[in-house]
Amino acid sequence: MSGKTNTELNGIWKMHAPLEGEVLRATNLNVFYRDRAKLLFKQNALKQVLYDVNFHIKEGEILGLCGESGCGKSTLSKTATGIIKDFTGELLLKHGQPQMVFQDPYSSLNPSKKIGWLLEEPLKVDRKKQWTGEERRARVREIIAQVELDEHLLERYPDELSGGQRQRVSIAAAIMRRTKLLIADEPVSALDVTIQAQVLKLLDDLHRNLGLSILFISHDLRVVYQICDRVMIMQKGRIVEQGTVDEVYRNPQQEYTKQLLRAANL
Amino acid sequence: MDRKEEVILEVNHLTIEFHDHDTPERVVDDVNFVLHKQEILGIVGESGSGKSMSALAIAGLLKRHALSLSGEILFDGTDLLTCDRERLRSYQGDEISMIFQEPMTSLNPLQRIGHQMEECLRIHHKEMTKKERYDRAIRTMTAVGLDDAEKLYRMYPHELSGGMRQRVMIGAATIARPKILIADEPTTALDVTIQAQIIALLRKVNVKRETAILFISHDLSLVRQLCHKVIVMQKGRIVESGITEEVFEHPEQPYTQALIEAIPKVEL
Ligand SMILES: Nc1ncnc2c1ncn2[C@@H]1O[C@H](COP(=O)(O)OP(=O)(O)OP(=O)(O)O)[C@@H](O)[C@H]1O
Ligand SMILES: Nc1ncnc2c1ncn2[C@@H]1O[C@H](COP(=O)(O)OP(=O)(O)OP(=O)(O)O)[C@@H](O)[C@H]1O
Ligand SMILES: [Mg+2]
Numbered sequence: 001m002s003g004k005t006n007t008e009l010n011g012i013w014k015m016h017a018p019l020e021g022e023v024l025r026a027t028n029l030n031v032f033y034r035d036r037a038k039l040l041f042k043q044n045a046l047k048q049v050l051y052d053v054n055f056h057i058k059e060g061e062i063l064g065l066c067g068e069s070g071c072g073k074s075t076l077s078k079t080a081t082g083i084i085k086d087f088t089g090e091l092l093l094k095h096g097q098p099q100m101v102f103q104d105p106y107s108s109l110n111p112s113k114k115i116g117w118l119l120e121e122p123l124k125v126d127r128k129k130q131w132t133g134e135e136r137r138a139r140v141r142e143i144i145a146q147v148e149l150d151e152h153l154l155e156r157y158p159d160e161l162s163g164g165q166r167q168r169v170s171i172a173a174a175i176m177r178r179t180k181l182l183i184a185d186e187p188v189s190a191l192d193v194t195i196q197a198q199v200l201k202l203l204d205d206l207h208r209n210l211g212l213s214i215l216f217i218s219h220d221l222r223v224v225y226q227i228c229d230r231v232m233i234m235q236k237g238r239i240v241e242q243g244t245v246d247e248v249y250r251n252p253q254q255e256y257t258k259q260l261l262r263a264a265n266l
Numbered sequence: 267m268d269r270k271e272e273v274i275l276e277v278n279h280l281t282i283e284f285h286d287h288d289t290p291e292r293v294v295d296d297v298n299f300v301l302h303k304q305e306i307l308g309i310v311g312e313s314g315s316g317k318s319m320s321a322l323a324i325a326g327l328l329k330r331h332a333l334s335l336s337g338e339i340l341f342d343g344t345d346l347l348t349c350d351r352e353r354l355r356s357y358q359g360d361e362i363s364m365i366f367q368e369p370m371t372s373l374n375p376l377q378r379i380g381h382q383m384e385e386c387l388r389i390h391h392k393e394m395t396k397k398e399r400y401d402r403a404i405r406t407m408t409a410v411g412l413d414d415a416e417k418l419y420r421m422y423p424h425e426l427s428g429g430m431r432q433r434v435m436i437g438a439a440t441i442a443r444p445k446i447l448i449a450d451e452p453t454t455a456l457d458v459t460i461q462a463q464i465i466a467l468l469r470k471v472n473v474k475r476e477t478a479i480l481f482i483s484h485d486l487s488l489v490r491q492l493c494h495k496v497i498v499m500q501k502g503r504i505v506e507s508g509i510t511e512e513v514f515e516h517p518e519q520p521y522t523q524a525l526i527e528a529i530p531k532v533e534l
C-alpha cells in the first residue's frame with residue numbers, strides 16, 4: 001500500500017511519492033482533533049490545531065522546529081508519521097514511514113519486553129537483509145555504545161531504567177530501523193549536557209554518513225542552532241518564520257522569533 | 267538571607283539495592299544530606315546516577331519488593347523508611363509532595379485534569395468545599411502558566427501537549443502547600459519563557475509558604491539560579507556538595523568540571 005486518503009477530511013498522506021531532492025513536503029496542512037464526547041451530540045466537534053502549514057525537508061538536512069509549549073509541534077510530527085489522520089491538505093513522503101522518537105519515551109516503549117528485545121525486533125523484520133542472531137546482537141551493542149548506554153541494560157525492562165536511559169533507548173530503537181527520515185520530538189530534553197552532546201553528535205554523524213534527514217523538535221534554541229541547517233518557528237499552529245539557522249538567528253523577522261531568542265539570551 | 271537553620275529532612279546512609287537480577291545492584295550508595303526549612307537544595311549528576319531513586323525513596327514511593335532499602339530518612343523526627351503505612355500516607359502529597367520526571371506516567375489517563383489537580387485537597391483537606399477546591403485549582407493552574415484554565419479543567423491528559431502536562435503535574439504537587447516539594451526534572455519539556463515562570467513560582471512557594479525544595483535537574487544554569495546548596499551524584503554516591511556558588515566557582519570533581527564546561531555556548 002503506498003497511499004492513503006482520509007475520506008472525511010480529504011487529507012492526503014502518501015508514502016513513496018515522487019519528490020526531487022526532498023524527503024517530505026507538506027502543503028496547506030490543517031490539522032484537527034476530534035472531541036469524541038461531543039461527537040455524540042454534535043456533528044461539528046472538530047478543534048483545529050494547525051493552520052495552513054507549508055514546509056519541506058530536504059534530503060540529508062536537519063530541520064529544526066521551535067515554538068512555545070502547546071503551539072502544535074508534536075501534532076505536526078504525528079501528522080507527518082501518519083498517526084493523526086484528521087487533516088486536510090497534502091503530506092508527501094519520498095520513502096516509507098518515518099521513524100519517530102516520542103517526547104514521552106515511557107509511553108512509546110512496550111513495558112513487557114526487555115530492552116534487548118525491543119532493539120533487536122526491527123532487525124528481525126528487516127526486509128532488505130536477513131540478520132543472524134549474532135549479527136543482530138552485534139548491531140545492537142554498536143548502537144547502544146553510541147548513545148552511551150551500558151550493555152547490561154539490555155536485560156532490563158523499560159521501567160527499570162532511569163528517565164535519561166529510557167530516552168536514549170528510544171533514540172536507539174528509532175535508529176535501528178535504518179530509516180531515511182527521523183522525527184525526533186525533544187529527544188535530548190532529559191539528558192545532561194555531556195550526554196546530550198554525545199547524542200547530538202551521533203545524530204549528526206548519522207545524518208552525514210547515511211544521508212539521514214531529521215525533523216528536530218526542541219524548545220532549546222541553543223541546541224537547535226548547534227545541530228540544525230534550517231529552522232521553522234511555530235506560533236499558535238502556524239509557521240511564522242523559516243530559514244537557515246543563521247538567517248533566522250541573526251536577522252529574525254517576526255516579533256515572536258525575536259522574543260524567543262531574547263528569552264534564550266541569544 | 268535570613269533562613270531558619272531548622273532541619274526539616276535528614277537523610278542518613280541511604281542505600282538502595284535491586285535484587286531482581288543475577289548480581290545485586292546498588293543504585294544509591296550511602297547518601298547523606300540534610301534539608302533545612304525553606305532551603306532549596308539542587309541535585310545534579312549524570313543520567314542513571316540515582317537521583318530519581320533517592321527522590322522516590324524520600325517520597326515513600328518505591329515499591330518495596332525486589333529492592334532493599336537501608337538507612338534513615340527523618341522527617342519531623344519520624345523515619346519514613348520504617349514508619350507504618352498509615353503515617354506515611356498521611357504525609358504523602360500533603361506534607362511531602364513530588365513532581366515526577368515523566369508526567370504521562372503519573373497522570374491518570376482516565377480522569378479529567380481538574381479532578382487530578384484537586385486530588386490532594388480531597389484527601390487531606392476534607393474541610394474544603396467543592397467550590398473552594400475548584401477556585402484553588404483554577405488559581406493554581408493559572409499560576410503555572412496554563413491559560414484557559416476553566417477549559418483545561420475539563421480535559422483529559424492525552425488532550426494536552428507535553429509541556430502542558432508537565433505544568434499540570436507541578437500545579438497538582440503545589441496545590442496543597444507541602445512542607446517539602448521534590449521536583450524531579452520539572453522543566454525539561456518547557457521552553458525558556460515558561461521555564462522562567464515555573465522557576466519564579468517555585469521561588470514564591472519557597473519564600474511565601476516556606477516550602478523546602480529538592481530540585482533535581484540536569485540543567486546547571488537553572489540550578490545555579492535557584493538553589494542555595496547543591497549535591498553532585500555519580501554512580502549512586504554523592505561526590506561533591508556545598509553552597510551552590512562555591513561549587514560552581516571551584517568544582518573539585520572532574521565530573522562537576524565537565525558538566526560546567528559542557529553548558530552549551532552559542533556565538534552568533
Ligand atoms: N488528543 C488531543 N485532543 C485534543 N486536543 C489536543 C490533543 N493533543 C493535543 N491537543 C492540543 O493541541 C495543541 C497542540 O498540542 P501539541 O502537543 O502539538 O503541542 P506542542 O507544541 O508539542 O507542545 P509541547 O512543547 O508542550 O510539547 C494543544 O493546545 C493541546 O491541548
Ligand atoms: N528495577 C530496577 N532494577 C535494577 N536497576 C534499576 C531499576 N530501576 C532503576 N534502576 C537503575 O538505577 C539507577 C539509578 O536510576 P535513577 O532513575 O535514580 O537515575 P537518575 O539519576 O534519575 O537518572 P536520569 O537523569 O537519567 O533520570 C539507573 O542506573 C537505573 O538503571
Ligand atoms: Mg510536544
Ligand SMILES: [Mg+2]
Binds near residue numbers: 162164319450
Ligand atoms: Mg531521573
